Amino acid sequence: MAKTSDPRIIVFSIVEAVLDKKVPLDEALETAFSRNPDLEVRDKALVKHLSTTLFRHLGAIDSAMGKMLKKPLPARAAWVRHWIRIGATQILFLNVPDHAAVNTTVNEISKAKRSGARVFKNLANAILRNFVRSQKDILGDLEKNPEKNLPPWLRIHWEKSLGAEDLKKIAIVLSTQPPLDVVLKNPKDAAALLHPLEAKEVFKGVLRLRPRGLIKALPGFKDGKWWAQDLAASLPARLFGDVNGKAVLDLCAAPGGKTLYLASRGAKVIAVDKSRPRLERLKENLARVGLEATIVCSDIFDFAAGKGFGAILLDAPCSATGTLRRHPDVAYLRKERDILRLAALQGRMLDHAFSLLRPGGVLVYCVCSLEASESEDIIEAFLKANSSAQRQPVSARELDGHKEWITTDGDLRTLPYHLAEAGGMDGFYAARLVKSGDV
Ligand SMILES: C[S@@+](CC[C@H](N)C(=O)[O-])C[C@H]1O[C@@H](n2cnc3c(N)ncnc32)[C@H](O)[C@@H]1O
Known part of the structure; x- marks a missing residue:
């Protein structure tokens, strides 16, 4: 991937690495950040949030996209599907104005030096506008059926192995962003760190906090008082x-x-x-x-x-x-x-x-x-x-x-x-x- 400061282009390279080359997301993020060392902290956080959110809801995004397409996209258009996934994630789950999510995504497709870019630009535009129109229905359905966020193979597998009730209870938790847990080197430091970290002690010597910014910047990290x-x-x-x-x-x-x-x-x-x-x-x-x-x-x-x-x-x-x-x-x-x-x-x-x-x-x-x-x-x-x-x-x-x-x-x-x-x-x-x- 070339050096760029556009977070969406970096997310595209990450989605491609995970889905097409089976590179774990953490590794793909690390590679992307090391290739773009000048990326602002705020943009790094956006790249991480957008890509994690995309994978958290990919089952639902792909299933909605499948219904919107009259016939499946050809294999050579895998890259277009990635862009639609990025656009749909912003429309459904991020605080991005709908028109901005649609326009920036379609723009990237038309700029891409890939085969069929011109043809697929119009198709992507139509699908993303459909996501905007169907937003309420998709999110309403997901609230009732959070297991739809998972890929079909895993949904079927867990329904068989864990049962429908546990599948649903697990899927509810999996569809939200997890808190950050930190384990204290010395459990006696809990009282002193609770306030600066705005945390709760959920277990002896384990503090739970709302994830915010970079872990390295949190109180106590540099002094080695805890690990995530x-x-x-x-x-x-x-x-x-x-x-x-x-x-x-x-x-x-x-x-x-x-x-x-x-x-x-x-x-x-x-x-x-x-x-x-x-x-x-x-x-x-x-x-x-x-x-x-x-x-x-x-x-x-x-x-x-x-x-x-x-x-x-x-x-x-x-x-x-x-x-x-x-x-x-x-x-x-x-x-x-x-x-x-x-x-x-x-x-x-x-x-x-x-x-x-x-x-x-x-x-x-x-x-x-x-x-x-x-x-x-x-x-x-x-x-x-x-x-x-x-x-x-x-x-x-x-x-x-x-x-x-x-x-x-x-x-x-x-x-x-x-x-x-x-x-x-x-x-x-x-x-x-x-x-x-x-x-
Ligand atoms: C679940 S992770 C370990 C996590 C680690 N215990 C922790 O708490 O951070 C599994 C580890 O097994 C290592 N591993 C896999 N096969 C191995 C083998 N045959 N011999 C030694 N290490 C192996 C991997 O490199 C990986 O680091």
């Missing part, structure tokens, strides 16, 4: 209890949210991940917060431990369907078959991680997924096949009394509509296992 992490993502590492002075092996650790939590509570963390760039971010995060950990760049299958560890956290790579609120692009990067494929890898990772545990040791397996195939099913199969492994149920006491976050088997299971009145939370799953045998 959804409340749900901070829970698995708490399942080790008091870790002060203990060695904890953190497998699949980068970019380090859980490493930071464990290190801040006094653990001697060995953080293993195979991604060098993600480990660089982990190092930066540790340095900013003033914490230390031993960092190992390795595939976990190549990592061996001498006598075995007493505490192991395995945060396995997963479909990330629990984080759709913060990463709505995930629904367009994956398909149902990808979710099923991941389960085999997660099972093998758990086998390997458990082999690194010493008798009497505790292993926490977690994923930011809503899929049973990546969570409950993995643990059930593992416990069946390993008589030396026992589940150690999680208690509500460990979770500030939130018994609704615990499954009947005693595992942690948060859903996006938990704490809905305070803005919801990510979907996470964690099971705690103990290895029997002579210690």
Whole structure:
């Protein structure tokens, strides 16, 4: 993408990268900003907001567009569809005057040096005007059926796996912008930071605030008093209890949210991940917060431990369907078959991680997924096949009394509509296992 200062052109390059090249939105944003270093902070925020909003509602935008088109656009016009999506997002969900959203979008299409630009300009104009006329109907329908914001494959998949009622409750939360959660390095700082951050303490040591501007500019960031992490993502590492002075092996650790939590509570963390760039971010995060950990760049299958560890956290790579609120692009990067494929890898990772545990040791397996195939099913199969492994149920006491976050088997299971009145939370799953045998 060429250097430009027009936020809409940058959003176009981002939509193209995510939908056509399957680049995660965060990565596409980072690339776009590094190519346009002179972009004003305000425009950066607009690019982020416009592109995230587009993916949050893309199911509904595409379905409305499909109904407006007499016949589907040809494959060579994929780029026109992206522009219509950008225009429709502004018309339906952003505070942009309708005529400005239509005119700027049509203008960009006619300026584009792409095949059929002239022909498609008129078509895009007609469709966007149709979006303006249908605005009330589309938004009214979405209020009743928020699941229409999701792509059809995911709607069908969740209706089957979670049921219609949970699908609706989850879809309501996913259609709104999530709050920002920050986890405090020292929970005692809560009182001093509540006011400057205009936050509420939603869990011990976790403050929740309305997202505004750049995270880096918020009070306490530069001094390393906190890091941004959804409340749900901070829970698995708490399942080790008091870790002060203990060695904890953190497998699949980068970019380090859980490493930071464990290190801040006094653990001697060995953080293993195979991604060098993600480990660089982990190092930066540790340095900013003033914490230390031993960092190992390795595939976990190549990592061996001498006598075995007493505490192991395995945060396995997963479909990330629990984080759709913060990463709505995930629904367009994956398909149902990808979710099923991941389960085999997660099972093998758990086998390997458990082999690194010493008798009497505790292993926490977690994923930011809503899929049973990546969570409950993995643990059930593992416990069946390993008589030396026992589940150690999680208690509500460990979770500030939130018994609704615990499954009947005693595992942690948060859903996006938990704490809905305070803005919801990510979907996470964690099971705690103990290895029997002579210690
Ligand atoms: C869910 S993310 C981890 C998030 C991290 N625990 C945190 O709290 O910030 C999964 C990580 O697994 C890593 N990963 C995937 N396969 C791996 C493997 N075979 N060995 C080591 N790391 C792996 C990825 O690089 C990615 O950083």
